[in-house]
Amino acid sequence: MRMKAVVIQEPRRTGLLSIDPPQPGPGEVLLRVRRVGLCGSDLNTFRGLNPLVRYPRIPGHEIAATIEALGAGVPATWRAGQTVTLNPYTACGACSSCRAGRANACRENQTLGVQRDGALSEFACVPHGKLLAHAGLGLDELALVEPFSVGFHAAARGRVAAGETVLVLGCGTIGLGAIAACALRGARVLAVDLDPRKRALAAELGAAEGFDAGAGLEAAVRERTGGHGPAAVIEAVGAPQTYRQAVELAAFAGRVVYIGYAKAEVAYETKHFVAKELDILGSRNALGEFDEVLAAFAARRFDPLKLVTHRVSLDEAGDALRDWANDPNPVTKILVEVGA
Numbered sequence: 001m002r003m004k005a006v007v008i009q010e011p012r013r014t015g016l017l018s019i020d021p022p023q024p025g026p027g028e029v030l031l032r033v034r035r036v037g038l039c040g041s042d043l044n045t046f047r048g049l050n051p052l053v054r055y056p057r058i059p060g061h062e063i064a065a066t067i068e069a070l071g072a073g074v075p076a077t078w079r080a081g082q083t084v085t086l087n088p089y090t091a092c093g094a095c096s097s098c099r100a101g102r103a104n105a106c107r108e109n110q111t112l113g114v115q116r117d118g119a120l121s122e123f124a125c126v127p128h129g130k131l132l133a134h135a136g137l138g139l140d141e142l143a144l145v146e147p148f149s150v151g152f153h154a155a156a157r158g159r160v161a162a163g164e165t166v167l168v169l170g171c172g173t174i175g176l177g178a179i180a181a182c183a184l185r186g187a188r189v190l191a192v193d194l195d196p197r198k199r200a201l202a203a204e205l206g207a208a209e210g211f212d213a214g215a216g217l218e219a220a221v222r223e224r225t226g227g228h229g230p231a232a233v234i235e236a237v238g239a240p241q242t243y244r245q246a247v248e249l250a251a252f253a254g255r256v257v258y259i260g261y262a263k264a265e266v267a268y269e270t271k272h273f274v275a276k277e278l279d280i281l282g283s284r285n286a287l288g289e290f291d292e293v294l295a296a297f298a299a300r301r302f303d304p305l306k307l308v309t310h311r312v313s314l315d316e317a318g319d320a321l322r323d324w325a326n327d328p329n330p331v332t333k334i335l336v337e338v339g340a
Ligand SMILES: [Zn+2]
Pocket: 039, 040, 041, 061, 062, 146, 147
């Protein structure tokens, strides 16, 4: 038996492969892949802008699947037919992050579809320790757990607390996850994006108010915060301008969290760092937030499926990446339906 897999052969060229399915080794499970969410990092791989990727590469790390077979030594908590998602990161266990209990920021981290082949295919094998399940969640929801976990981690890094005002710059998938997390923590969320459609999504996920990213933003934010600025700013764009805005807009003694990778060097007015005594924090991947997100989805605190703007089949996934690269604005989340 052969399986189909979508491969990015080189920047801007995809292919549909027919290859042998993987065999589960000891401690591994064979998954029948059902849904794969396409991520901004997959788009960057397609565009040739992801420095961590070597080609050819099978992308895909936002996964919902059913367990097809168990390798030797997999505990009986897992059984064939069970619906799961997974943590797509692999940490080294030895670096300073890992030893500090922060494996999400592992120096040697390998993410499925980035440093190793992903799951945009009919079958995939993963170690059983990576699996996550929650009864009552559907395939579409399970495929959205990882990107929401990244946003939830940013809220945790920013120590966002009830009653605070938080500014989130950028309402893409990760920014929207951060908005949902901050709202669940009881914060008042101000959401910023150029696109009114994305500001409307932000409101659905719990933002109190949305703002255009253009001129007048600074005055509007000051006005909404009694002149103080937000207690925390979460940057989820990755542009030099928003990197700077974050420190300019944050309140004195506030926190700034960066999730986006800035694609160019950023020039700063550094006086804000010291005069405001800012906590400036990076936020990478996710740690315990997977369980938080599963619980939030199961409690139906908000509807994560609002993010899904496009659905395609596995055969169409390569074209979907190309269309996304050519016209990114209409896309929030593309779900690849690998199997029913
Ligand atoms: Zn992702």
